[in-house]
Amino acid sequence: MEWTYLPMPATPIGGRAHKSDKDVARSQGGLHVTITRPEDKRGADFSFNSSSRKSANILVFKSTMTAVDEKGPRPSTQLGDVRDLQDLTLLGYKPELHRNRSMFTLLFQSLAIAAIPYGFGSPLISAVYGGGQLPMFLGWIVVLILDECIALSLSELASRFPTASGPYYWSFQLASPRYRTVLSFITGWCWLIGNWTITLSVNFGFASLVAATVNLYRPDFAVQPWQLLLIFYALCFLTFLVVAFGNKLLPLVDTICAVFTAISILVTLIALSVKADVGRHSPSYTLGHYDTTLSGWGNFSFFIGILPAAYTFSAIGMISSMAEECDKPTTKLPNALSLCVPVGGIAGLFFIIPICATLPDLTDILQAPVGQALPYIFGRVTGSPGGGLALTVLVLIITFFCSISITVAASRCTWAFARDNAIPLASLWAKIDERHGTPIWALVLTTVVQLLLGLINLGSSSAFLAFVSVGVISLAVSYGIPIAISLTYQRREVRAAHWKMPRTVGFAVNIIAVIWIVFELVLFSLPTVLPVTAVSMNYAIVVFVGILALSAVWYGIYARKVYRGPPESDGLTIAS
Known part of the structure; x- marks a missing residue:
């Protein structure tokens, strides 16, 4: 083991650093200390001695660290510089994941998760029902402003408490001692x-897009639920292999995705603008056409039409689970969070405006196969199945990248929640594959849950779509709880964060974020079309409440005995 040594204060790095831990044996002037605990028998944890903690950012691993446990040596892991390791210990956790991400690769991952052409294009049929061009264009801008308020609010919290645990960790640290355990448990299950x-x-949307692409050449083809399921399963397994064994390459994958998305948007803009086989609309029609007769909601249709934009950025907070895989997360993570919406939003305009300018008749689009409007629009506007196929393939590739990036984030969320004993068989899901630096069993659980939920589509497409909508609702609730708690206590915890908004601006942004989140919950619980039938009914809120009820039962029966919340911490401040 090679080191560049500059000393720092004695602080145990490793294990879950509750103040009550008594099992740390510090070396007397040495560099290394071993910690052994009943629940974690792995060795090779560390402490350092110095008069100034500020020197921590100078002490860096020159090569790698090898840990030893009862089974013998484990493979080396790049855990980052000592300042990052000590910061994570102050937050209550031991370093286990590779820190191989920068601010830009985090930003690229967030953009890959948003996947503008897929995120906006897959649910595009809702914007058509919602009135067409006006909610597509103006709604996009409105949602950008509102979602940026959420992103800025999350950025402050991520800067103060940069751990993979994310929102449920924030809720625990911000809430009063009386309620924080329950609030963090609720937040955590919504987050999970x-x-x-x-x-x-995302993965099932890929399958639907593939089926709609087939219809470009075979309009009479009616995809069967089992065919969608097989496509979905194939993507899940392929994504699993990439995420499980390609961890070192994942930052590069996100970078390639960002470049490919930009090129695809440019190609789509040129292709639609040049071909325009169904004609080009005037500027006023392109940006302002609004048909309120399609959804049955009347003038409220505009809000149905902004669903695609809201869905696109619904997962902006998921990269907070990557906090333990980048250096200097107190600044790099919030920078990436806050930049995702404006960067993605501007790029999205270059995708949306050409579609608005060349959009076919709205009533025709409503007949698109599998409810996927985008391949149909591409085929009509380019004037040939081949043109539609070429543009749709670009979107499918972006969706595949999105599947990888979002699965990475979801597996880290699962791993973090298991690390705090919040889910059944937590000790299994919290294990790390040291060779690849991957929370492999958390990834397995994330994949298996998807495979099982996919079976629901064989029995009821309405019930399955409810689970899809639950994703946006659950994430929104998990964002809203810590933001609301922070507001309740006058934002006192974020005032000393490395990354923060000015006081008045912060209050205004937080309030707007909470109001928008509440409205999102209503919006994603409404049926797209009136009058409501058994098929068109939106069961998302029923499924969401049902899932929360099951988690409450789990808490009452067992989890309350083992889940005490994440470790207590004052967070990372400018003064720390």
Whole structure:
């Protein structure tokens, strides 16, 4: 083991660092200390001695660290510089994941998760029901502003408490001692279910797009539920293999995705603008056409039409689970969080405006196979199945990248929640594959849950779509709880964060974020079309409440005995 040594204060690095831990044996002037605990028998934890903690950012691993446990040496892991390791210990956790991400790769991952052409294009049929061009264009801008308020609010919290635990950790640290355990448990389950089901929506959306692409050449083809399921399963397994064994390459994958998405948007803009086989609309029609007769909601149709934009950025907070895989997360993570919406939003305009300018008749689009409007629009506007296929393939590739990036984030969320004993068989799901630096069993659980939920589509497409909508609702609730708690206590915990908004701006942004989240819960619980039938009914809120009820039962029966919340911590401040 090679080190560049500059000393720092004696602080145990490793294990879950509750103040009550008594099992740390410090070396007297040495560099290394071993910690052994009943629940974690792995060795090779560390402490350092110095007069100034500020020197921590100079002490860096020159090569790698090898840990030893009862089974012998474990493979080396790049855990980062000592300042990052000590910061994580102050937050109550031991370092286990590779820190191989930068601010830009975190930003690229967040953009890959948003996947603008897929995120907006897959649920595009809702924007058509919602009135067409006006909610597509103006709704996009409105949602960008509102979602940026959420992103800025989360950025402050992520800067103060940068751990993979994310929102449920924030809720625990912000809430009063009387309620924090229960609030963090509720937040955590919303966070977990949101991660699982929003990932499910991406992977199944890929299958639906593939089926709609087939219809470009075979309009009479009616895809069967089992065929969609097989496509969905194939993507899940392929994504699993990439995430499980390609951890070192994942930052590169996110970077490639960002470049490929930009190129695809440019290609789509040129292709639609040049071909325009069904004609080009005037500027006023392109940006302002609004048909309120299609959804049955009348003037409220505009809000139905903004669902695609809201879905696109619904998972912006998921990269908070990557906090333990980047260096200097107190600044790099919030920077990436806050930049995702404006960068993605501007890029999205170059995708949306050409579609608005060349959009076919709205009533024709409503007949698109499998409810996927995008391949149909591409085929009509380019004037040939081949043109539609070429543009749709670009979107499918972006969706595959999205599947990888969002599965990575969801597996980290699962691992973190298991690490705090919040889910059944927690000790299994919290294990790390040291060779690849992957929470392999958490990834297995994330994938298996999707495979099982996919079976629901064989019996009822309405019930399955409810699970898809639950993803947005659950994530919104998990964002809203810590933001609301922070507001309740006058934002006192974020005032000393490394990354923060000015006081007045912060209050205004937080309030707007909470109001928008509440409205999102209503919006994603409504049926797209009136009058409501058994098929068109939106069962998302029923499924969401049902899942929360099951988690409450689990808490009452067993979890309350073992789940005490994440470790207590004052967080990382400018003064720390």
